[in-house]
Amino acid sequence: MMFQLVCDPSGVVVETSLKELLPSVINWGNKLDHILRVLLSLILSSTQRCPPLSGVEGSVESHLRVLGERERWNVEVLLRLLAELLPFVQQNAMETCPFSSVSMSKGTVFPSSLLELYAGGHAEWPAFEWMHADCFPDLIQLACLLPQKEDNLRNRITKFLLAVSEQFGDSYLTHIMLPVFLVAVGDNANLTFFSSTIHSRIKGLKPRTALAERLATLGVLPLLLAGVLGAPSKQEQLADYLRKLLVEGPVKDNRSVKRTDEIVNAVRFLCTFEEHHGIVFNILWEMVVSLNTDMKIDAANLLKVIVQYMDAKLASTHVLPALVTLGSDQNLKVKYASIDAFGAVAQHLKNEMIVEKIRVQMDAFLEDGSHEATTAVIRALVVAVPHTTDRLRDYIPYLIS
Template sequence: MLQEKIAMLRENESLLKANEKLNHEKECLLKNKDLADGQIKALTKSSEALQKDLKDRENLSQSLERYKEEIKSLRMEMESLKAKNSIATDALDSRNCGKESIQGEENVVEIHEDKTVISHQVDTTSGVLENQDAPLLACQTSDDSMKKPEEVAQELLISSSSENGTAGNVVNAPKQNGEPPPEESEGLGTIQILSDALPKIVPYVLINHREELLPLIMCAIERHPDSSTRDSLTHTLFNLIKRPDEQQRRIIMDACVNLAKNVGEMRTETELLPQCWEQINHTYEERRLLVAQSCGELAEFVRPEIRDSLILSIVQQLIEDSGTVVRDAAAHNLALLLPLFPNMDKYFKVEELMFQLVCDPSGVVVETTLKELVPAVINWGNKLDHILRILLSHILGSSQRCPPLSGVEGSVESHLHVLGERERWNVDVLLRMLTELLPFVHQKAIETCPFPTVSESMGTLFSTSLLELYAGGHVEWPAFEWMHIDCFPSLIQLACLLPQKEDNLRNRITKFLLAVSERFGDSYLTHIMLPVFLVAIGDNADLTFFPSTIHSVIKGLRPKTAIAERLATMCVLPLLLAGVLGAPYKHEQLVEYLRNLLVQGTVKESQPTKRNAEIVDAVRFLCTFEEHHGMIFNILWEMVVSSNIEMKISAANLLKVIVPYIDAKVASTHVLPALVTLGSDQNLNVKYASIDAFGAVAQHFKNDMIVDKIRVQMDAFLEDGSHEATIAVVRALVVAIPHTTDKLRDYILYASS
């Protein structure tokens, strides 16, 4: 009975849970139904709005066609009127010429665009209008305006013959009361008609064809006498297309440049620039982009004092824009703007903007800044020394502001800093900037060389003879010394702040050092660069080619404590191997140094065993450069076949860490044979070290041939029957489970069981 009650209670509980689940599903379905109803209503409204929009578009299209027909008819009517007016004018001129000798007065006739004809009597002897002989006015009403020009001309002739002493008519003679001549008046009338019509026409022109209206808009802006009308038309120009693409922006910008050329500085400042300022916070980034483009291109057509005040303020605000393309355009146009600045008053402001753009989160903006703005600032400001000083300060500051890797004071990790994503990006782009500045540093060093005779013969490289003269210490050469007194020590300091995982930044420093050796030459690399980095890792170096005055500076780089020595091995040794000895013409010296380091066990006479891990990591970093793989495997094979147990273990550790940087071919031809050799060694420590390396290979390669070789070797380890070997195999292969093939995964499960 008790069991039945328990069963019933459990069944009851399960039914209650099922009921709750059904209720929950019911609520979800009701919610989904409400959501679906809401979406149906929204779609219905959207459909109605779309139908209404289509209907409005049809109406607009019909209106546009009607406007086009009206414009066409107006043009035809204007052309016919001009032709008829020309005929009437010729008739009047011929009649006047026949009576010119006997008449003392002239009738001045004006034909306005509103078809009103005005006749004036002018005294030909005095040239002054007579009020008492007022002009005969033939002011047409709306009905009269329909008369033919021939009829108007006949009426003028009849009225003129009734006056005593009346002379022939002179058509379109200039007035003497300050009013514009008829031709100008007719032109102004046309401009007025155009200005009134354009704002009404633009909305009905398809967006992709609105640029065809630009000549009319430009003509109206340029010639209209009223400033408020011009402002309205300029506003229409900048708002002609809601979201202009690159080609449309280029067309609009070319139109603005042509307009600025024609209207002069004052009107460009008072009419075009205010429109730029109004658009600076526009919702659409395409319009803000148009503003950015206008800053660089219109600056040429305003007064110099406006360029580094108003226009610079516009650019500064655009640099803060949320749109990447806008900031990119701001950087480009700031570079165009700098040569037009009248003086250097705003230099430090521009330099600040340059560093802000260099550290921009967008790679596109950074690229534009490095390639265009940075060279422009250097050429304009001629303050390379100041830029370099600020640059090194920013590089170190970005790393030093980050928290330490460990809070245990006195440990190696307490000297390393955990870089955030933003700080890592800043250090990276600033190191890129340092590389971009290298040609300027090199050129300035050559230009300021205090030994002109030698510098002319050496070209662009620093020869040994020149370095010998420099070592004499008789003259100052700050542009040359900056590299090894300021730059290299700062980079060494930066490297000692970076954890081992920051390979990308270490790689960036290495590429800079390789670029220095390539540009400054082999003599500089051998006698200046190499001694600096040898001293920095605690080795002895030849300082013969340094002036005695700076020996203390170079020697100050030597690590002075055990912690400093570990940091130097961990952080500076990779730079020495890859960035200094890794230069193409130092290959033999790199091989010798690396063999000393690995095969003979030490560079110095007594190498602490605890530094082996740091040395292995330094060689691992060197393997990130594929050109050194062959040399490294040759040395590794020497270590594999050595009789020294520690060297064999180091070889297995090295093979394990370099696996991620090689391909399947190298793994099959170099790594696996070496590991098989180590795996057959009688020493258990060597064997276990090779098992870990086999696990790394299994983790990175899915090639069937490689997997089969690994299985064969793992079988050999398991056949030993050693519990420690079995544990080592399982531990090594477990990490490969998520990455390897099904075949090896099944094998791992079998080995584990």
């Protein structure tokens, strides 16, 4: 009955159930383990029963699900319920800690000394293990079912992961959370602090096929960036990881266009969190001034999708200078990629000063005199017409005439 009330279409019923009913049920029946087990099952089943995005067997889209309004609502409130249960999960883990040599008080984090004892495998600790052995794998599975447009649900998962790192502590984040998600995106990770009894389960999260790798990049990488490396204590590591993805990766790997697009999408999701804009732009500038043509094109494509999360000040000081630099590149592919990005800026920002800079830049592109440049400018600005200022809207007939 509690789950029915939590998933009620009425927001008032949901709020009351989460704040009033949930604590009472847990305290009255000591049913936390059962609630957690049913909760994860409901989250996954609510998504899995939705139709696939595509009927083409073996495609990435055939693994993604089209959520209806009801299913989306259910998953969202169930993820909220999961977040509400986090303090109870932490308390249960502390109360059942089998290592008496480590003192545990309410509200404490899990120190590395405790994780070392846990890794020794001398005692079972299922209440502690539930988070990384059951919860994280199920959330990873959920993330690999969500198409790009489900940012709200992805945001819910991310905030839950950030809450886990805050409540469980930096040692847990570093030695437990991070390895789980690194393995799940296909990277190598140190499992020293895991009990040997679950090593195989954690290693089983690693994608084994090209399709699984793409799903991991699409679904898990955004969570790794924003929900794990996005923690305040991991800013330096986040920058290093982004540099590996965006700067070092294209140089070393013969990366497919689709994988690049999926990485760009993951960074786009990271940019929905304003606190990470500075790190992203530092890496972006390295890409803009690179000698690698593909990296410059990636930079333009990334600027195109993240500008929607920027305000006018950030666009003026960071986005436009980067695009002007790319727009003056001698390589035509880089130049045309920047034109599309300028169109995205015009679409999302109505600041007159920014619009004027875009118009001046478009004039510079048109001076090129090529049919390709003119076509690219018109295509970019036509997309922006319904959203831009009258000044730029009046500029388009001039282009066509």
